[in-house]
Amino acid sequence: xxxxxxxxxxxxxxxxxxxxxxxxxxxxxxxxxxxxxxxxxxxxxxxxxxxxxxxxxxxxxxxxxxxxxxxxxxxxxxxxxxxxxxxxxxxxxxxxxxxxxxxxxxxxxxxxxxxxxxxxxxxxxxxxxxxxxxxxxxxxxxxxxxxxxxxxxxxxxxxxxxxxxxxxxxxxxxxxxxxxxxxxxxxxxxxxxxxxxxxxxxxxxxxxxxxxxxxxxxxxxxxxxxxxxxxxxxxxxxxxxxxxxxxxxxxxxxxxxxxxxxxxxxxxxxxxxxxxxxxxxxxxxxxxxxxxxxxxxxxxxxxxxxxxxxxxxxxxxxxxxxxxxxxxxxxxxxxxxxxxxxxxxxxxxxxxxxxxxxxxxxxxxxxxxxxxxxxxxxxxxxxxxxxxxxxxxxxxxxxxxxxxxx
Ligand SMILES: Cc1cc2nc3c(=O)[nH]c(=O)nc-3n(C[C@H](O)[C@H](O)[C@H](O)COP(=O)(O)OP(=O)(O)OC[C@H]3O[C@@H](n4cnc5c(N)ncnc54)[C@H](O)[C@@H]3O)c2cc1C
Numbered sequence: 420x421x422x423x424x425x426x427x428x429x430x431x432x433x434x435x436x437x438x439x440x441x442x443x444x445x446x447x448x449x450x451x452x453x454x455x456x457x458x459x460x461x462x463x464x465x466x467x468x469x470x471x472x473x474x475x476x477x478x479x480x481x482x483x484x485x486x487x488x489x490x491x492x493x494x495x496x497x498x499x500x501x502x503x504x505x506x507x508x509x510x511x512x513x514x515x516x517x518x519x520x521x522x523x524x525x526x527x528x529x530x531x532x533x534x535x536x537x538x539x540x541x542x543x544x545x546x547x548x549x550x551x552x553x554x555x556x557x558x559x560x561x562x563x564x565x566x567x568x569x570x571x572x573x574x575x576x577x578x579x580x581x582x583x584x585x586x587x588x589x590x591x592x593x594x595x596x597x598x599x600x601x602x603x604x605x606x607x608x609x610x611x612x613x614x615x616x617x618x619x620x621x622x623x624x625x626x627x628x629x630x631x632x633x634x635x636x637x638x639x640x641x642x643x644x645x646x647x648x649x650x651x652x653x654x655x656x657x658x659x660x661x662x663x664x665x666x667x668x669x670x671x672x673x674x675x676x677x678x679x680x681x682x683x684x685x686x687x688x689x690x691x692x693x694x695x696x697x698x699x700x701x702x703x704x705x706x707x708x709x710x711x712x713x714x715x716x717x718x719x720x721x722x723x724x725x726x727x728x729x730x731x732x733x734x735x736x737x738x739x740x741x742x743x744x745x746x747x748x749x750x751x752x753x754x755x756x757x758x759x760x761x762x763x764x765x766x767x768x769x770x771x772x773x774x775x776x777x778x779x780x781x782x783x784x785x786x787x788x789x790x791x792x793x794x795x796x797x798x799x800x801x802x803x804x805x806x807x808x809x810x811x812x813x814x815x816x817x818x819x820x821x822x823x824x825x
Pocket of ligand 1 (some may be wrong): 425426427428429430431437450451452453455456457458459462463464468469470471497551552553554580583648682761762763764765791792793794802803804805806807809
């Protein structure tokens with residue numbers, strides 16, 4: 420049995436090793452277009468590689484994928500986050516879990532993951548071929564022919580793991596096989612707010628924030644970071660992932676409403692402000708803050724609500740209080756464009772999951788042709804979920820390709 424793995428990234432290596440583990444007699448060859456293998460693994464997680472998330476309930480785990488949730492829930496029954504941690508640990512990569520569930524190599528270096536993959540390939544005899552960019556697959560009566568423009572190769576089975584494609588044209592060679600492809604759009608980006616004075620608060624982090632898209636049900640929760648360009652942090656990135664398609668349609672021109680107090684409701688905020696007023700009537704509002712904000716954020720929000728700098732709590736009128744309440748829980752910002760989040764970005768869209776049998780990652784229409792990784796219409800939020808999807812689909816694709824006899 421000769422298996423070709425197209426793409427030498429996370430899913431490609433994982434499926435190749437999984438294929439060899441399942442069937443050591445199979446010939447497994449990774450075909451990589453560039454001169455470097457695993458280049459995204461190298462830069463992932465700021466060079467530390469967030470390999471997975473210690474979320475051991477498959478239902479909860481699959482809830483972190485804006486696209487692919489139901490498909491992955493079935494796949495996680497076969498290979499989940501615990502399986503990932505066991506896999507790396509058994510192969511000698513020590514891991515560390517952080518309080519937010521993110522799992523990194525104990526070495527804090529993505530090189531540990533790369534070394535592990537290269538070592539496994541060497542030990543098991545997985546062959547590596549770089550500089551081979553596949554641009555055509557021909558389905559033969561027995562097996563497949565792959566073509567890179569000047570050279571062809573023949574395989575009994577193929578596993579396609581070419582990763583997220585920013586442009587639909589990058590998927591043409593798969594569409595030519597009659598496979599349905601979902602238009603790719605970016606996910607995991609930060610929001611640009613040109614000219615907005617909030618950017619003067621660059622570096623400010625609020626731990627518990629809710630960000631909603633105006634006129635939509637989409638929201639993101641968690642820390643919010645103000646940047647030189649606008650807003651970032653987990654709340655914004657989550658929102659960019661869940662809203663990837665909708666925001667693309669809006670061409671990244673939309674408005675957000677920030678609740679600086681997480682999910683607090685108007686009545687709660689009013690009662691907190693009233694209490695502050697009765698406890699500290701003579702103190703200046705700017706110096707006496709009732710919330711766990713930085714001084715600069717508090718004074719920015721006061722000024723946005725039209726509270727004069729010298730105003731004491733007892734001088735706060737009903738009208739100004741109303742404005743302040745609104746700014747605290749419904750603070751509106753215009754977003755004009757996006758910036759790629761440099762720590763982790765992915766593509767939503769790719770090969771439609773309708774085309775793929777989750778038990779084998781095989782194309783329903785083309786036996787022997789398997790898929791894994793970000794090439795599929797699967798993407799997760801930040802926190803190790805994207806690699807988890809690559810390991811899970813790679814594991815199933817590799818094992819199935821190596822063991823199913825046509
Ligand atoms: C900066 C950054 C940081 C990230 N950090 C994290 C993180 O910490 N945790 C996390 O879970 N996710 C992270 N991600 C997302 C994660 O890297 C991807 O989801 C993951 O790499 C997908 O794996 P893949 O194997 O499907 O695709 P890729 O890793 O993109 O690999 C695809 C490979 O296929 C090759 N290829 C493409 N076309 C062809 C062709 N026609 N012929 C031959 N070869 C081809 C490519 O050159 C590439 O080597 C990060 C992403 C980025 C960009």
